[in-house]
Amino acid sequence: MSDARPKVAVVGASLDRSKFGNKAVRAFVDQGWEVFPVHPKLTEIEGLRAYPNLASIPEPHLERVSLYVPPEIGIGVLDQIAGKQVDEVWLNPGTESPALLERAEALGLNVIQACSILAVGEHPGKY
Secondary structure (H helix, E strand, C coil): CCCCCEEEEEEECCCCCCCHHHHHHHHHHEHCCCCEECCCCEEEEEEEECCCCHCCCCEEEEEEEEECHHHHHHHEEEEEHHCEEEEEEECCCCCCCHHHHHHHCCCCCCEECCCCHHCCCHHHHCC
């Protein structure tokens, strides 16, 4: 039986509970999402297995990838996103740049520029 919960990769997930990359992991979990934290060096975040990159996530399809990294890192993640089936790419405040947006458009990604924590019905201040 497959897990029908929506799936999200949080790129820039963190152990630091004051950082939005950590708050997002907790907000998505609270809203019933299957969460895949992405961090190049960590193996676990908030009790969930963390993945070094998007390619290592064992799911072919993700409803959402939510970025919490600076644009110069995020632009390098876009090709990984394009290599998976991803419905939406969320650029949280501070993650976007003209070059990143141009590259995302060139790859045909469905980009949403907004706070993904608010979008799932939570407030970052709760975390």
